[in-house]
């Protein structure tokens with residue numbers, strides 16, 4: 001049986017192999033890139049050329065000597081013994097504000113062959129604990145208006161719809177649902 005409490009793993013060389021296999025099967029963490037074979041192929045080559053560098057990029061680690069990034073990213077693999085997908089939290093320390101082009105504080109994707117097991121719902125719940133530990137009290141999360149699965153994941157985690165409309169992270173015709181999410185304060 002899957003241990004839901006340990007569903008999130010920091011990326012490492014072991015789960016990177018699962019990530020690689022998922023890319024090779026045409027999956028990509030950002031659904032806006034789904035089906036973009038040229039882009040995904042280029043990412044796969046980049047991973048295979050320099051696994052450590054790819055891992056650092058996934059983990060949001062800035063290149064040696066560079067200034068710290070404005071946006072902090074915490075990416076986790078969703079892992080049930082095998083690679084299931086990824087979920088990430090992005091934020092600017094000390095504020096709930098985000099640069100306008102950033103598509104909310106949270107992004108997630110489950111590989112098609114692991115969907116409908118409750119993994120995204122459980123992963124988002126665990127990510128809210130991570131956000132609480134980072135001192136974040138309110139997050140913005142977006143999904144396309146017709147993404148019923150994602151909407152359900154957000155609502156199951158207490159998401160409150162506050163706006164319906166486009167977002168600078170996507171095309172002007174792509175209507176998004178904008179939700180607030182409230183991390184539980186750490187006890």
Ligand SMILES: CC(C)(COP(=O)(O)OP(=O)(O)OC[C@H]1O[C@@H](n2cnc3c(N)ncnc32)[C@H](O)[C@@H]1OP(=O)(O)O)[C@@H](O)C(=O)NCCC(=O)NCCS
Nearest residue numbers: 031108109110115116117118119120121143148149150152
């Ligand atoms: C959205 C996504 C992450 C959901 O992952 P998942 O692990 O299958 O989700 P869960 O198993 O936790 O299911 C959550 C709910 O959505 C429902 N659901 C799952 N897939 C569904 C689908 N294709 N259509 C309608 N409902 C669906 C489940 O039945 C469940 O409902 P319940 O809470 O009433 O039981 C996954 O479909 C995915 O990766 N899609 C592509 C990327 C994407 O859209 N990411 C989100 C961007 S905002």
